[in-house]
Amino acid sequence: MSTKPQIVLLTGATAGIGRTTALYLAGQGHHVIATGRRVAQLEALRAEAVAKQLPGKLDVTPLDVTSLESIDRAVVEVNRLTAGYGVDVLINNAGFGLLGPMSEIGDAELRRQFDTNVFGLMAVTRAFLPAMQARRAGKLINVSSVGGRITLPYFGAYNGTKYAVESFSDALRYELRPFGIHVVVIEPGAIRTNFGDTAMTSVNAYDDTVYGAALAKADQMRARMESTAAAPETVARGIARAIRRRRPAARYVLPYFNSGVFVLRALLPQRAWDWAMRRLGYLSPRLLDARPTEALPSPTAS
Ligand SMILES: NC(=O)c1ccc[n+]([C@@H]2O[C@H](COP(=O)([O-])OP(=O)(O)OC[C@H]3O[C@@H](n4cnc5c(N)ncnc54)[C@H](OP(=O)(O)O)[C@@H]3O)[C@@H](O)[C@H]2O)c1
Numbered sequence: 563m564s565t566k567p568q569i570v571l572l573t574g575a576t577a578g579i580g581r582t583t584a585l586y587l588a589g590q591g592h593h594v595i596a597t598g599r600r601v602a603q604l605e606a607l608r609a610e611a612v613a614k615q616l617p618g619k620l621d622v623t624p625l626d627v628t629s630l631e632s633i634d635r636a637v638v639e640v641n642r643l644t645a646g647y648g649v650d651v652l653i654n655n656a657g658f659g660l661l662g663p664m665s666e667i668g669d670a671e672l673r674r675q676f677d678t679n680v681f682g683l684m685a686v687t688r689a690f691l692p693a694m695q696a697r698r699a700g701k702l703i704n705v706s707s708v709g710g711r712i713t714l715p716y717f718g719a720y721n722g723t724k725y726a727v728e729s730f731s732d733a734l735r736y737e738l739r740p741f742g743i744h745v746v747v748i749e750p751g752a753i754r755t756n757f758g759d760t761a762m763t764s765v766n767a768y769d770d771t772v773y774g775a776a777l778a779k780a781d782q783m784r785a786r787m788e789s790t791a792a793a794p795e796t797v798a799r800g801i802a803r804a805i806r807r808r809r810p811a812a813r814y815v816l817p818y819f820n821s822g823v824f825v826l827r828a829l830l831p832q833r834a835w836d837w838a839m840r841r842l843g844y845l846s847p848r849l850l851d852a853r854p855t856e857a858l859p860s861p862t863a864s
Pocket residue numbers: 573574575576577578579580598599600625626627628655656657658659678682705706707708709749750751752753754755756757758760
């Protein structure tokens with residue numbers, strides 16, 4: 563365990579897990595550089611840290627993970643704030659998910675998901691890694707999801723981005739260890755943030771598709787998924803633990819009871835798992851009216 567204050571850069575700190583983690587880590591004495599797109603929210607975060615007289619330091623700087631210019635500007639600002647040192651810990655937290663049936667979701671939406679959650683994460687990583695590699699020390703903490711290892715109905719696009727984060731993180735862990743850099747994946751289950759509201763913004767776009775009737779029940783599906791939702795502090799504490807550990811685990815499932823779903827997934831036969839997922843997503847032929855209604859002509863009939 564190390565209690566040495568670290569310089570920590572955090573993406574997506576304007577809300578939810580990122581915001582809570584920024585305050586929590588500053589409360590533990592770290593120097594947090596909280597970044598995000600919305601400057602007013604960043605200023606409010608800084609003001610809250612000052613008002614709470616946290617033992618650590620909390621600086622803020624704008625950073626849109628999908629913009630290379632924005633990332634370059636953030637690197638310059640971080641070098642200014644740290645006298646050219648860079649960061650000890652990079653937390654890639656910025657991300658979002660949109661509900662949508664895989665066969666209906668458009669190319670633009672799919673790209674938007676991957677631009678933020680995958681390409682953005684990698685661009686920020688490439689920007690802040692060289693200083694850690696030069697020092698032969700550091701931690702890269704990528705916020706994935708329980709959904710980085712299991713796929714839920716209508717979350718295929720989002721889950722796809724998190725599967726990519728899991729795989730990229732594994733490769734980075736092997737490749738960066740010789741440079742003294744630890745790579746950690748954070749896998750939250752349902753957490754009470756704006757995530758669900760954002761995910762639901764796309765739901766009406768599919769009203770007129772064959773999935774309209776099922777997605778009309780998306781609120782019930784959300785209620786089931788969020789019935790065990792935890793506070794964002796749970797994730798903040800897990801991240802703080804990974805920062806303290808000299809040799810952190812490769813993965814932290816937060817809260818830990820969510821690991822149960824991986825056990826269930828491993829034990830259940832594929833057919834049983836699929837049935838449960840269809841039930842969760844109201845994917846019944848009756849509701850979707852997906853039953854064949856008339857005999858189609860046989861291709862061999864003349
Ligand atoms: N909440 C959950 O149940 C849950 C579960 C598993 C994993 N996660 C993951 O946890 C992470 C944080 O999500 P959250 O639950 O805290 O959701 P949230 O409350 O919606 O916060 C998402 C944060 O990401 C930021 N963001 C989105 N696009 C960005 C971009 N292009 N550049 C910079 N920042 C960007 C948002 O900034 P703006 O304010 O500018 O939009 C916001 O600060 C995400 O990676 C999410 O996938 C969440």
